[in-house]
Amino acid sequence: MARVNENFLKLRGDYLFAEIARRRTRFQQEHPDAHVISLGIGDVTRPLPQAAVEGLKRAASEMADEATFKGYGDYQGYRFLAEKIIEHEFAPRGVSLDVDEIFISEGAKTDTACFQEIFDTSNVVAVLDPVYPVYVDSNVMAGRSGFPDESGRYSGIVYMPCTEQNGFVPELPRERVDLIYLCYPNNPTGATISHADLQRWVQFARETRAIILFDAAYEAYIRDDRLPHSIFEVEGADEVAVEFRSFSKKAGFTGTRCAFAVVPKKVKAYASDGSAHSLNALWLRRQTTKFNGVSYPVQVAAASVYSDEGRAQVAALIDFYMSNARIIVDGLRSAGLTVYGGENSPYMWVKVPGGMTSWEFFDHLLERAHVVCTPGAGFGACGEGFVRLTAFGSRQNTEKAVERIVAVI
């Protein structure tokens, strides 16, 4: 008799974005004439950079000709893409990497969700609170937790509060933790981490032999030159950290799908006999067995964003969204709201006014302003009292949404 993985049965059924969609649909049915604007979901809206479009088409033509047709590629991805990534993303910041430390993948979500598979189920997982739910859910599925409590916190997982008081960068844990998920620029708070703070985390991981899983999916939005883009800018991080990057938010690839993980050859974890094992080798083994590489035309498209035109187009794309962020931050602040993020991140973390809960404020904005946000409570207990807004809308919708929010608070 086939038995299900009962860890799946621990997962909470109420998925944040499904509940948002439900409330929005109900409102729209009751008010069919209302023009509802979403500043809630983190998906891009601008077209794919022209360089990437041309890359896709060029590669499609190659696939049509026997002489240039591509079958299975390398499991880790094409060298031409890994080389461009190193040249443009890491070398300029003083980070030196080998091509076989880059693993091209179809998404940073997939990578952050699957990377835990190479670790034992006994590892203690630490996450930020509020948190991107994928880190937690993937570890619950793997059996690294008990059941959730009323606030949605799973027993066995260490939640590290990110609050106004600590600038959304938590204290170092006092309890044992083995796998630490950090995400900066942060989703959902929009907070960033300084080089000095990141250094403290790397030091902590080195002392405790923990591993830091660093999600840098939003690094392209960093404007402040002093902030690290990669955890590998911190000395010694290449012995205790892996990093996840994506073309999704950087270059509008949410529907085109390309990302990469950086797994230095020096990072090691341990077996019960004390022996040290390379995470690079383990992840390669995982990928060769459970993945088959990214679509060739998509890899060509990703590499194309590093051409001169591609980089200019990406810069314009980021500028566009960051101007939206500016409009939201300035508009809401001038109306007296407290707004975090939005300066080196496409996310704004807005303090709910007037003692409402985040779901109450959600309903208030939906019903009065016809604007959809994301209630902070959906990201964890410490998200209560905040909502997340994103800079990914059109200019017109962003301006209109800010006007309407300001009018109803």
Next chain:
Amino acid sequence: MARVNENFLKLRGDYLFAEIARRRTRFQQEHPDAHVISLGIGDVTRPLPQAAVEGLKRAASEMADEATFKGYGDYQGYRFLAEKIIEHEFAPRGVSLDVDEIFISEGAKTDTACFQEIFDTSNVVAVLDPVYPVYVDSNVMAGRSGFPDESGRYSGIVYMPCTEQNGFVPELPRERVDLIYLCYPNNPTGATISHADLQRWVQFARETRAIILFDAAYEAYIRDDRLPHSIFEVEGADEVAVEFRSFSKKAGFTGTRCAFAVVPKKVKAYASDGSAHSLNALWLRRQTTKFNGVSYPVQVAAASVYSDEGRAQVAALIDFYMSNARIIVDGLRSAGLTVYGGENSPYMWVKVPGGMTSWEFFDHLLERAHVVCTPGAGFGACGEGFVRLTAFGSRQNTEKAVERIVAVI
């Protein structure tokens, strides 16, 4: 301290295709003038069908325009593709499916490797021997086995011998098995399964509440109308089976990447309290957490192979490879070799002559005929005494390879 998943350490280090590449490279270095032809690796060589190429380009143009740009798609894939799949792959064979029973993915390898995650680690896994190594390795990683013995068989996994005597379709297991991997048309033997035999397996699964994971990645090569293309042609299979399909071998998508899993809503597995749980719901939960959908241009390309021109191009592609198969089967048989497969499958399973082992015959063919095959022993203990040849080469190479093999046996 971060601990590794020690199940990974059970995996055998000697990967079949790596060893083949090593021997080939050494031979080529020692004989730089030799023109080595590979009939070993299962990758396609013909260009992508023109309809798919045009689909890729059309979708790339859509991505360039804000009005038609696509961000995140549905986790299960686009409805337009699922509908085409049902219309062309299942409805004509009397199989009725809902669109939400189709999960578009980036590869059947990924699906067959990852699907086990929704099951408890205590399930007993049964595989054919010889076997596509991914089914075994993914379950070893998940902890459903002990260590391998000298022949490469892992303790705790049930190997079901596929031999000349049983026509490469094994007897029903006598011991307890919970998850049964079947692959027909089979890789590596090229064998097919009859409707009656498949019915026996479905009946067995129903009686024992086991789940059949049916890999039908090569169904497009079936020429005999009496053979089932889908396990769902068997009544009652929709309560005990899931099926994996791919555009890789059907439409030359090995480098373009698109596949799908069929998970009927009726299939259930059980929790320890006896409650039944829908695999469709569990797989959806797994995919929403650990996957983010297939590239939109790739899904458009896949849907395009179901247009009138696309279907004609796919038929021509399959015909081409099957003519290669005919050349190999006829050529080797006329030289006195015993050859299985190749009639409803792109794989030929060739009996090694003269009492050699499969690796000895590999070396013999490499050194004397300058032809690379795949030693059967690499697929399992029951593969000893056979080598696998594939129909995926160019016409010229296929003809030349057959000539050369015939000359040296």
